[in-house]
Amino acid sequence: MANRTKPARADGCIIGAGASGAAVAKVLTENGVKVVGLEKGPWRGRETFGGDELANINRYNLWPDPLLNPRTTRAAAHEKPRMELFCPVPQMVGGGTVHWQGWLPRFTPNDFRLRTVAGELKGASLADWPITYDELEPYYAKVEWAFGVSGQAGANRFEGPRSKRYPCPPLPVSRYAEKFHKGCEALGWNSFPTPQAALSRALNGRRPTVISAFAQQHGDPTGTRSSALNVFVPDALKTGRFDLRPDAYVRELTLDSSGKIKSAIYEDAEGDLIEQEADLFFLACGAVESARLLLLSKSGRFPRGLANGSDLVGRNVTFHEYSAAVGIFEDPIYAWAGGGYVGASSFQFYEHNPSRGFVSGGHIACAGVGIPLPINWRLPDAPAWGAAAKQNDRDNFNHSMAVAMVLHDMPRHENRVELDDEVEDAWGLPVARITTSVHENDLRQGRFLIDRGADILEAAGAKRVQKVYAERVTGNCSHQHGTARMGDDPSTSVLNRWCRAHEVDNLYVVDGAPFPTGTGANPTLTIMANAWRVAEKVVERRGAIG
Amino acid sequence: MNEVSAPPFEDLSADALTAPEETIIVSKQTFFDAHQRATIEAAMARIIPTDQEPGAREAGTIDFVDRYLSGIEFIYAKPDGSGFETLTGKRAEAWRGRVEILRKTYVDGIAALDVLSRETFGTEFKTLDERRQDEALLRLARKEAQASGAQDEGPALQQTLTETELSFVPLLAMHTRQGFYADPIYGGNRDQIGWKVIGFPGPSSLLEVFTGRYSALPWFAEGEEQKYLEANRGE
Numbered sequence: 082m083a084n085r086t087k088p089a090r091a092d093g094c095i096i097g098a099g100a101s102g103a104a105v106a107k108v109l110t111e112n113g114v115k116v117v118g119l120e121k122g123p124w125r126g127r128e129t130f131g132g133d134e135l136a137n138i139n140r141y142n143l144w145p146d147p148l149l150n151p152r153t154t155r156a157a158a159h160e161k162p163r164m165e166l167f168c169p170v171p172q173m174v175g176g177g178t179v180h181w182q183g184w185l186p187r188f189t190p191n192d193f194r195l196r197t198v199a200g201e202l203k204g205a206s207l208a209d210w211p212i213t214y215d216e217l218e219p220y221y222a223k224v225e226w227a228f229g230v231s232g233q234a235g236a237n238r239f240e241g242p243r244s245k246r247y248p249c250p251p252l253p254v255s256r257y258a259e260k261f262h263k264g265c266e267a268l269g270w271n272s273f274p275t276p277q278a279a280l281s282r283a284l285n286g287r288r289p290t291v292i293s294a295f296a297q298q299h300g301d302p303t304g305t306r307s308s309a310l311n312v313f314v315p316d317a318l319k320t321g322r323f324d325l326r327p328d329a330y331v332r333e334l335t336l337d338s339s340g341k342i343k344s345a346i347y348e349d350a351e352g353d354l355i356e357q358e359a360d361l362f363f364l365a366c367g368a369v370e371s372a373r374l375l376l377l378s379k380s381g382r383f384p385r386g387l388a389n390g391s392d393l394v395g396r397n398v399t400f401h402e403y404s405a406a407v408g409i410f411e412d413p414i415y416a417w418a419g420g421g422y423v424g425a426s427s428f429q430f431y432e433h434n435p436s437r438g439f440v441s442g443g444h445i446a447c448a449g450v451g452i453p454l455p456i457n458w459r460l461p462d463a464p465a466w467g468a469a470a471k472q473n474d475r476d477n478f479n480h481s482m483a484v485a486m487v488l489h490d491m492p493r494h495e496n497r498v499e500l501d502d503e504v505e506d507a508w509g510l511p512v513a514r515i516t517t518s519v520h521e522n523d524l525r526q527g528r529f530l531i532d533r534g535a536d537i538l539e540a541a542g543a544k545r546v547q548k549v550y551a552e553r554v555t556g557n558c559s560h561q562h563g564t565a566r567m568g569d570d571p572s573t574s575v576l577n578r579w580c581r582a583h584e585v586d587n588l589y590v591v592d593g594a595p596f597p598t599g600t601g602a603n604p605t606l607t608i609m610a611n612a613w614r615v616a617e618k619v620v621e622r623r624g625a626i627g
Numbered sequence: 628m629n630e631v632s633a634p635p636f637e638d639l640s641a642d643a644l645t646a647p648e649e650t651i652i653v654s655k656q657t658f659f660d661a662h663q664r665a666t667i668e669a670a671m672a673r674i675i676p677t678d679q680e681p682g683a684r685e686a687g688t689i690d691f692v693d694r695y696l697s698g699i700e701f702i703y704a705k706p707d708g709s710g711f712e713t714l715t716g717k718r719a720e721a722w723r724g725r726v727e728i729l730r731k732t733y734v735d736g737i738a739a740l741d742v743l744s745r746e747t748f749g750t751e752f753k754t755l756d757e758r759r760q761d762e763a764l765l766r767l768a769r770k771e772a773q774a775s776g777a778q779d780e781g782p783a784l785q786q787t788l789t790e791t792e793l794s795f796v797p798l799l800a801m802h803t804r805q806g807f808y809a810d811p812i813y814g815g816n817r818d819q820i821g822w823k824v825i826g827f828p829g830p831s832s833l834l835e836v837f838t839g840r841y842s843a844l845p846w847f848a849e850g851e852e853q854k855y856l857e858a859n860r861g862e
Contacts, residue, residue, distance in 0.1 A: 133703075253854065255847050291842065293836055294830075294841070417843070418844075454808040466803065472678075474824070
């Protein structure tokens with residue numbers, strides 16, 4: 082281990098340079114705060130991304146390599162955990178926004194008060210958020226405009242009031258989106274163009290997005306998609322106050338004598354350990370890894386992990402689940418065009434409705450069946466090989482589409498992220514062990530949403546429809562939330578309403594970890610809006626807190 | 628890597644991770660011997676058979692997998708299609724370990740396939756007729772599924788599959804699909820045969836995607852391409 086000069090103390094230290102970390106970096110640095118960003122993974126430019134399904138999906142070009150970054154999972158505490166590529170999100174500058182297609186709907190006002198709306202649900206730990214839709218609304222608008230979202234204001238009948246329209250009109254209409262709209266219309270259900278993290282028109286000096294077939298799960302070689310890498314990171318760098326250090330793997334947060342965080346200890350690419358001191362620390366590693374870092378940071382004061390006197394860190398984790406009804410159409414619909422996710426949605430079954438016999442609901446939307454090719458996904462009943470498999474690919478590749486759901490899985494006290502007792506990553510640190518069991522509500526809600534997806538396909542004229550019900554939570558959405566709930570009561574939450582730890586004055590968690598409930602919608606717009614809200618508050622109170 | 632390997636690494640032979648590179652990875656573009664290659668080529672031709680249109684044999688999926696197993700020099704194509712990435716550090720270490728596991732799955736799988744073929748039909752797999760080859764693959768797949776607790780078939784619509792955990796027949800099927808449909812730069816999908824069979828108007832090369840020239844707009848709804856181009860004229 083070489084001796085390095087200790088870097089200068091920073092005003093703020095952000096750990097993780099994905100959606101939330103980059104949003105905080107932008108807001109802080111644009112308001113005069115000097116920030117160091119420590120990102121575990123590499124800082125890759127667009128010249129390292131390409132239209133290569135084999136590399137991107139099968140060979141971990143973007144996802145964490147499970148031999149280096151394993152996770153373990155189990156359904157209950159008495160089970161032996163097994164290795165799984167659970168909930169993979171790229172670990173690099175840009176994080177999940179590098180591999181996504183970027184569906185960016187807003188949460189609805191009731192999402193922030195589900196416990197009040199739905200009441201108690203046995204076996205679940207439902208909670209209201211400490212903030213309301215109205216408090217977050219201005220930040221939704223800020224992110225939509227600064228980040229660059231294409232959509233149609235007012236088209237989602239279930240959306241809360243908005244202060245501004247979208248900066249860009251919706252992306253072009255795909256043939257599969259057309260089917261989705263047609264099916265919804267026939268059923269009398271509301272549908273709308275999915276708001277997406279791409280520009281349909283030039284905005285803020287950026288050009289309109291290139292519409293390829295390699296988008297969902299692929300990095301963007303053209304740099305025209307809206308991502309943390311393309312937008313918020315450059316915004317922060319422009320200020321000259323953002324010192325972003327890739328390949329900086331934070332192993333531990335240390336405390337000073339007053340119980341505040343003194344420093345982050347990180348390992349750089351050469352394997353050297355470096356100590357970074359700062360006034361304020363922002364965890365933005367994603368809900369799983371942020372919880373893991375807290376749990377790794379044990380001390381005399383916090384023997385169970387930092388800010389974890391309550392034993393709540395890692396608990397109430399939610400992951401959504403992706404599943405779908407799949408339909409075959411007589412006419413070609415090319416559900417690979419645009420990457421398979423451009424984009425029609427419905428919130429018709431999103432809001433809680435007690436007559437359905439389960440709590441809450443979820444976002445349903447059209448999607449492709451491949452990403453884009455039939456390498457990794459195939460139709461639910463298709464054989465894996467042989468003459469019939471080939472015939473199936475040939476007949477259906479251009480004729481099949483999915484109506485997918487974002488399952489709103491219920492938070493549970495016993496569903497949690499912990500440190501694994503045995504398995505370590507390639508850096509010698511215990512990996513995240515995820516214990517997650519489905520609630521009966523998840524199964525019922527999932528079946529209902531998939532059934533409605535099938536209704537849409539049938540109403541749109543599909544000649545054959547199949548349903549794939551979700552039977553467990555596999556992490557296949559790459560969404561993660563909970564693990565460090567925000568709330569007003571320190572006995573039931575880890576963070577306060579400003580996402581500052583109840584137990585540690587200079588610690589903020591700004592990714593999906595603060596979400597008390599996962600909701601039924603894609604989380605990243607809300608993650609960024611919330612991070613912006615927190616960062617603005619920090620700027621406002623900086624003297625007092627620092 | 629730690630001295631004391633945690634469970635995920637126990638399956639890798641310690642040698643695979645620590646032995647000097649040159650003893651493990653022979654720098655050539657193929658892995659199989661002639662018999663293994665002929666066996667896998669024949670088996671792949673049953674995974675995606677030739678019918679009125681070309682199949683795995685014509686697409687060269689055997690070249691795809693033989694090259695994949697040859698080492699770690701053909702793991703990631705450069706995104707502009709100009710060659711392949713050189714892997715270093717932990718990434719290279721992980722890939723060496725992974726390729727070792729896959730090689731073993733193939734070598735053992737080919738041996739098992741021949742044993743089964745001889746026991747059932749009296750001769751090695753590659754000389755069987757197609758119907759018997761199908762039968763041999765089916766029987767081996769069933770045996771493997773029993774042995775592995777049938778974890779091999781991931782749930783439908785599941786996007787995350789870990790190759791190192793697959794048994795031989797599911798791995799072979801997956802690699803055949805990969806070799807048929809992945810970008811031709813990896814050695815399969817020769818002349819975009821796989822794409823032609825399913826009607827995917829793919830890019831002429833990785834470079835076309837890389838430069839942003841490849842557009843899927845012509846396959847959007849009627850009139851959408853024109854509207855998009857007109858709205859963004861000059862951008």
